[in-house]
Every structure is written in structure tokens, then in C-alpha cells.
Amino acid sequence: MKPGGGGGAAVPHFLSKVWALVEDPQTNEFICWSADGQSFNVLDEESFAKKILPKHFKHNNMASFVRQLNSYGFHKVIQYESGSAKQERYGSGKYQHPCFKKGQEELLSKIKRKVSNLSVCLQASFQAHSDLKGFMCPGAHQFFFPTILVSIIKGITSP
Amino acid sequence: MKPGGGGGAAVPHFLSKVWALVEDPQTNEFICWSADGQSFNVLDEESFAKKILPKHFKHNNMASFVRQLNSYGFHKVIQYESGSAKQERYGSGKYQHPCFKKGQEELLSKIKRKVSNLSVCLQASFQAHSDLKGFMCPGAHQFFFPTILVSIIKGITSP
Amino acid sequence: MKPGGGGGAAVPHFLSKVWALVEDPQTNEFICWSADGQSFNVLDEESFAKKILPKHFKHNNMASFVRQLNSYGFHKVIQYESGSAKQERYGSGKYQHPCFKKGQEELLSKIKRKVSNLSVCLQASFQAHSDLKGFMCPGAHQFFFPTILVSIIKGITSP
DNA sequence: GACGTTCTAGAATATTCGCAA
DNA sequence: CTTGCGAATATTCTAGAACGT
Incomplete structure (x- = not known):
């Protein structure tokens, strides 16, 4: 949609x-x-x-x-x-x-619509890392991995 | 019932x-x-x-x-x-x-009613990490960037 | 204008x-x-x-x-x-x-128009972490660091 | 606790204006 | 001078969040 x-x-x-x-x-x-x-x-x-x-x-x-x-x-x-x-x-x-x-x-x-910087940059940056698949959160309908992000945030905030 | x-x-x-x-x-x-x-x-x-x-x-x-x-x-x-x-x-x-x-x-x-992916999954995952406070977005009632992370993850996992 | x-x-x-x-x-x-x-x-x-x-x-x-x-x-x-x-x-x-x-x-x-939380929250949250500068996405005009997240995620997922 | 109602926000496309390659 | 694009607002569809039953 x-x-x-x-x-x-x-x-x-x-x-x-x-x-x-x-x-x-x-x-x-x-x-x-x-x-x-x-x-x-x-x-x-x-x-x-x-x-x-x-x-x-x-x-x-x-x-x-x-x-x-x-x-x-x-x-x-x-x-x-x-x-x-x-x-x-x-x-x-x-x-x-x-x-x-x-x-x-x-x-x-x-034919793809060209959008401006924000999403473009995010997606462009991440598309080169398609090896990150396979993280389903139980109960989620989509791909998802919060736990990993918790680790990320912890890594950033308390290095 | x-x-x-x-x-x-x-x-x-x-x-x-x-x-x-x-x-x-x-x-x-x-x-x-x-x-x-x-x-x-x-x-x-x-x-x-x-x-x-x-x-x-x-x-x-x-x-x-x-x-x-x-x-x-x-x-x-x-x-x-x-x-x-x-x-x-x-x-x-x-x-x-x-x-x-x-x-x-x-x-x-x-036909199934969709539940909120975000709160359900994120809260479950983050409750084990109560030391992550301080990352509140001013105005937010919860940890600050659920949606954005979902966006990022969606960009990663469903290219 | x-x-x-x-x-x-x-x-x-x-x-x-x-x-x-x-x-x-x-x-x-x-x-x-x-x-x-x-x-x-x-x-x-x-x-x-x-x-x-x-x-x-x-x-x-x-x-x-x-x-x-x-x-x-x-x-x-x-x-x-x-x-x-x-x-x-x-x-x-x-x-x-x-x-x-x-x-x-x-x-x-x-009265200011609210823009998508995406930029707002990212900026607000990350401005407190000014040590993360230097992660500009080429073409982006704002604070941003997808690359670092990719690195982190990669580091976590493939240890 | 799942469902229902309400208010607000996210996300993608659409329209406009102005500038620069 | 023209074409194409950046950036801000506008419109639409969908979803998040809070509260109540």
C-alpha cells in the first residue's frame, strides 16, 4: 500500500x-x-x-x-x-x-521515486548490509530485533 | 468466547x-x-x-x-x-x-486484530534492561526511539 | 519565504x-x-x-x-x-x-510545524552524544549516523 | 486482557517555490 | 536560459498510544 x-x-x-x-x-x-x-x-x-x-x-x-x-x-x-x-x-x-x-x-x-536525503541515506547505507537478516521478535509480524538494539544502546551509552 | x-x-x-x-x-x-x-x-x-x-x-x-x-x-x-x-x-x-x-x-x-508491534515487542525486550534510562526523548512517555528503530530495521531486513 | x-x-x-x-x-x-x-x-x-x-x-x-x-x-x-x-x-x-x-x-x-520524529528524535537524542560527530551521511544536511549503527550491528551479529 | 473509541503521529506521495548545474 | 533538483509544506492512508469497558 x-x-x-x-x-x-x-x-x-x-x-x-x-x-x-x-x-x-x-x-x-x-x-x-x-x-x-x-x-x-x-x-x-x-x-x-x-x-x-x-x-x-x-x-x-x-x-x-x-x-x-x-x-x-x-x-x-x-x-x-x-x-x-x-x-x-x-x-x-x-x-x-x-x-x-x-x-x-x-x-x-x-520506476522508483527519488526521495530526499533522510530515508535515502538510511536505506542506501543499510542496503549494503543485507547480511543482517534473520532477526524475528516473537509475536511480531515483521522482522525485528529489539534485544540487539538494547545491546547497541548499551554499547553507546556506557562504553 | x-x-x-x-x-x-x-x-x-x-x-x-x-x-x-x-x-x-x-x-x-x-x-x-x-x-x-x-x-x-x-x-x-x-x-x-x-x-x-x-x-x-x-x-x-x-x-x-x-x-x-x-x-x-x-x-x-x-x-x-x-x-x-x-x-x-x-x-x-x-x-x-x-x-x-x-x-x-x-x-x-x-481475520486477526493487529496488536501494536512496538509496545509489545520492545517493552518485553527492554524490561530486562532497566538500566537504559536516560534515553528519553523529551515528550515521550517511553524509551525514545521505537519507531525510528523499526524504520531502520525495516530498511535493513526488508530491502 | x-x-x-x-x-x-x-x-x-x-x-x-x-x-x-x-x-x-x-x-x-x-x-x-x-x-x-x-x-x-x-x-x-x-x-x-x-x-x-x-x-x-x-x-x-x-x-x-x-x-x-x-x-x-x-x-x-x-x-x-x-x-x-x-x-x-x-x-x-x-x-x-x-x-x-x-x-x-x-x-x-x-507556531512551528512538527516534522517527523525521525529527525527530531535522532537529533535530540544524539546531540547529547557529541562525541559521535563525524558520522554524516554524504548528502545529508543533518545529524546522522547510519554507518555506526551498521558497524555496531555487524559487530554484534557476527562476533 | 482483548476489544472499542479517540486523539495524535508516522510514512509515503503530492504540490509548490526557488535555486543551481 | 533551461532543466532538474533541494526543501518545505500539503494530502492521504495507516499505525501508535492512552483510556475505558
């Missing part, structure tokens, strides 16, 4: 919604897959922000949408304009993530 | 009452099975709280009802609105438990 | 809005100062949640409003009903904070 904005699945709400929007033919005027299916396009950011976003999120700001994309590791694809011939539509944008590809919805679960 | 509320069955009163409410056709306007029978819906939480709850419990607060649901391991199901077609009713909610399914009342006895 | 919610003042948006709501005569039917000006009352929580909240916040849930109040250190005031004479309005609530008092708007800036 993913709280916060309300997750009910392994995939956060945000990702599910973006996927649905890109897939939905009714919104293809605003957001759709790119030609090669490796990224998605927002065709008119202003219209998309004002018309589509508030139906699915609690805001109507393109900047907030982009911030979320970045949080999940999406990157804007810089479209090189060959010469001046190309008339790019004003306000369009292309965004990409290696696990966000047309026809491969199962990859969504691999 | 299950104490607490003075039940006479193996299933706690709370679960029996929720089951009865979901089944009862007369209250289907407020609470009913979902279409697939895998969860139940509260259609209008405020009406449900004010009209139905006090008839069966000692309160009329949706929050207390939800707290009980969570205590028994129910989870809220996030309903994703695909597109704008779906007209979700205001203030509705869907709740689910793997042993709460339409037509399978016998599963109810498998 | 307080980011998040987009404040432009020293007082977070939430506090400013609550203050304005309590002061505003037009919303006194739903939220107003208590008689002594030491707290504020929400007279009908469900009406307040559905009618007032969405006009000022991005939600219409009383629970979210209460979560914010608690985050800022407000407490619910338990109203003792003297005998059976007092007819308390159904679904009302009184909330109080030592720096939220009628006529003293300047106190608002003293």
Missing part, C-alpha cells in the same frame, strides 16, 4: 495516471506516445495543464507535473531542430524514462 | 457487524459489496457515519470506523478514475481484506 | 487560512472563536469539511484538516458535558494552540 495521494498498488498513483493519459485516445490531442513509443509528448503544455491536469491531479500547473516526472526519473528529451525549417509547435515537450515504453506497462513497477 | 464487547462467537463483534451491514439489503444505500465481491463500498461516508454507525457502534465517527478497519488489516482501495467518464460519488470509499469476500463468511474467523 | 503550498510570508499558508476562516464572519456558522478566544470551534465538522474546506484547500476531508492541525501542534479540547443539561451540537470540535488566540495574530509566527 502506498499512502500519500493514495496508492493502492505497487505502482504509484502518479505513474498510473500518466500511463493512462498517454494511452487514452481521448486525450491524445494533448498527450500521446511518440512515434517510436520510447517517450511521450505533451503537445500543448498550456492546454494540457489547464484542461487535463486538474481532472486527474490537485493542481493545474505544468511545473508541478514536470517536477513529478523528474522525481520519478523522467527526463525531457531535447529535440534538435534542424535548421529553421522545422516548425515546432510552441509549448510542446517530449519526456522519457527507460521503463516507460509503449506496450510495456509491466515495466512501470520498476 | 471472545471477550471485549462480550461476543459469543469466535469472530469479534466488529467484524460480524461489518459483515452484517454489507450483507443487509436495507443498508445497501450506504454500504454494500463491490461489483466483484472482493471488497465493500461505503457510498457516502458522512451519511453512513451519522445514520448507520450509531445504530451499531458507540460512536458516529467515520475515523473510528476506519481505525477499526485498519486494525483488522483492511486496506482502502484507491479507485483510479479512467478518464473523465467515471462519475465517482462524492465521499465514497472502498475497503478490502483478503478474508472479507462475498459469500465466504467462514473466512471471517481468519 | 515558505515553499510548499506556495507561501509568501513567514506564516505557512495553512495557519493563515485557518486564522482567516476563524475570523471571517461569513464562515462563523462553521468555524469561529470560542467564547474565551483561547481556541476555535468547528461547529459541524461534516458541513465544514464539504462546504468550506475545498474553497481553501485541495481537499474536502476533515481528517486531512485535523492532520494539519496536529502537525502544527494544535490539540483537540475535550469538552466536558456538565450533566445532561448541555446540548452539545453533534459533530462539533474545539481545537487549541497556545499561540492561536483571538486578537493576537502576531503569535502565529511562533
Whole structure:
């Protein structure tokens, strides 16, 4: 269960919604897959922000949408304009993530949200020590080992 | 015999009452099975709280009802609105438990109330170490960092 | 400047809005100062949640409003009903904070948002152990020492 | 002592603002 | 100048804790 904005699945709400929007033919005027299916396009950011976003999120700001994309590791694809011939539509944008590809919805679960320092550091620091498994507290539903921590605290406080 | 509320069955009163409410056709306007029978819906939480709850419990607060649901391991199901077609009713909610399914009342006895992991386990373990005082977090009534340690441990043990 | 919610003042948006709501005569039917000006009352929580909240916040849930109040250190005031004479309005609530008092708007800036115990307790507890400095997690801006705990745990688990 | 009710806090995601690479 | 990110607040779902029956 993913709280916060309300997750009910392994995939956060945000990702599910973006996927649905890109897939939905009714919104293809605003957001759709790119030609090669490796990224998605927002065709008119202003219209998309004002018309589509508030139906699915609690805001109507393109900047907030982009911030979320970045949080999940999406990157804007810089479209090189060959010469001046190309008339790019004003306000369009292309965004990409290696696990966000047309026809491969199962990859969504691999997209991880980047969080800021606290949890990241803790987890990052401890993940390198996966040899610490196997400490169940009797009665607990999860992995747990208070006794050991008592020893730790004692070690710290009365060295 | 299950104490607490003075039940006479193996299933706690709370679960029996929720089951009865979901089944009862007369209250289907407020609470009913979902279409697939895998969860139940509260259609209008405020009406449900004010009209139905006090008839069966000692309160009329949706929050207390939800707290009980969570205590028994129910989870809220996030309903994703695909597109704008779906007209979700205001203030509705869907709740689910793997042993709460339409037509399978016998599963109810498998639903267990969760006890507080923290106090139970930590206190048991720490009582043998009464020399650890002085690690009180100001404002805390107990040793100071149970939750955080749990977080750390969870990070270690369930990567 | 307080980011998040987009404040432009020293007082977070939430506090400013609550203050304005309590002061505003037009919303006194739903939220107003208590008689002594030491707290504020929400007279009908469900009406307040559905009618007032969405006009000022991005939600219409009383629970979210209460979560914010608690985050800022407000407490619910338990109203003792003297005998059976007092007819308390159904679904009302009184909330109080030592720096939220009628006529003293300047106190608002003293109300601080509580952050997750995680950092608070860690810092509070470990500041008394300044000999543990030097254990900064790279990228972290605060006191922190996962590495030491890992070392300790490893030392205990694999002696 | 397990269960029920209430108030508060934890934890993850969401939204906003501003800055810097 | 633009993209991406840090950090603070906001919203949601779940759990902790205290008290009562």
C-alpha cells in the first residue's frame, strides 16, 4: 500500500495516471506516445495543464507535473531542430524514462521515486548490509530485533 | 468466547457487524459489496457515519470506523478514475481484506486484530534492561526511539 | 519565504487560512472563536469539511484538516458535558494552540510545524552524544549516523 | 486482557517555490 | 536560459498510544 495521494498498488498513483493519459485516445490531442513509443509528448503544455491536469491531479500547473516526472526519473528529451525549417509547435515537450515504453506497462513497477536525503541515506547505507537478516521478535509480524538494539544502546551509552 | 464487547462467537463483534451491514439489503444505500465481491463500498461516508454507525457502534465517527478497519488489516482501495467518464460519488470509499469476500463468511474467523508491534515487542525486550534510562526523548512517555528503530530495521531486513 | 503550498510570508499558508476562516464572519456558522478566544470551534465538522474546506484547500476531508492541525501542534479540547443539561451540537470540535488566540495574530509566527520524529528524535537524542560527530551521511544536511549503527550491528551479529 | 473509541503521529506521495548545474 | 533538483509544506492512508469497558 502506498499512502500519500493514495496508492493502492505497487505502482504509484502518479505513474498510473500518466500511463493512462498517454494511452487514452481521448486525450491524445494533448498527450500521446511518440512515434517510436520510447517517450511521450505533451503537445500543448498550456492546454494540457489547464484542461487535463486538474481532472486527474490537485493542481493545474505544468511545473508541478514536470517536477513529478523528474522525481520519478523522467527526463525531457531535447529535440534538435534542424535548421529553421522545422516548425515546432510552441509549448510542446517530449519526456522519457527507460521503463516507460509503449506496450510495456509491466515495466512501470520498476520506476522508483527519488526521495530526499533522510530515508535515502538510511536505506542506501543499510542496503549494503543485507547480511543482517534473520532477526524475528516473537509475536511480531515483521522482522525485528529489539534485544540487539538494547545491546547497541548499551554499547553507546556506557562504553 | 471472545471477550471485549462480550461476543459469543469466535469472530469479534466488529467484524460480524461489518459483515452484517454489507450483507443487509436495507443498508445497501450506504454500504454494500463491490461489483466483484472482493471488497465493500461505503457510498457516502458522512451519511453512513451519522445514520448507520450509531445504530451499531458507540460512536458516529467515520475515523473510528476506519481505525477499526485498519486494525483488522483492511486496506482502502484507491479507485483510479479512467478518464473523465467515471462519475465517482462524492465521499465514497472502498475497503478490502483478503478474508472479507462475498459469500465466504467462514473466512471471517481468519481475520486477526493487529496488536501494536512496538509496545509489545520492545517493552518485553527492554524490561530486562532497566538500566537504559536516560534515553528519553523529551515528550515521550517511553524509551525514545521505537519507531525510528523499526524504520531502520525495516530498511535493513526488508530491502 | 515558505515553499510548499506556495507561501509568501513567514506564516505557512495553512495557519493563515485557518486564522482567516476563524475570523471571517461569513464562515462563523462553521468555524469561529470560542467564547474565551483561547481556541476555535468547528461547529459541524461534516458541513465544514464539504462546504468550506475545498474553497481553501485541495481537499474536502476533515481528517486531512485535523492532520494539519496536529502537525502544527494544535490539540483537540475535550469538552466536558456538565450533566445532561448541555446540548452539545453533534459533530462539533474545539481545537487549541497556545499561540492561536483571538486578537493576537502576531503569535502565529511562533507556531512551528512538527516534522517527523525521525529527525527530531535522532537529533535530540544524539546531540547529547557529541562525541559521535563525524558520522554524516554524504548528502545529508543533518545529524546522522547510519554507518555506526551498521558497524555496531555487524559487530554484534557476527562476533 | 482483548476489544472499542479517540486523539495524535508516522510514512509515503503530492504540490509548490526557488535555486543551481 | 533551461532543466532538474533541494526543501518545505500539503494530502492521504495507516499505525501508535492512552483510556475505558
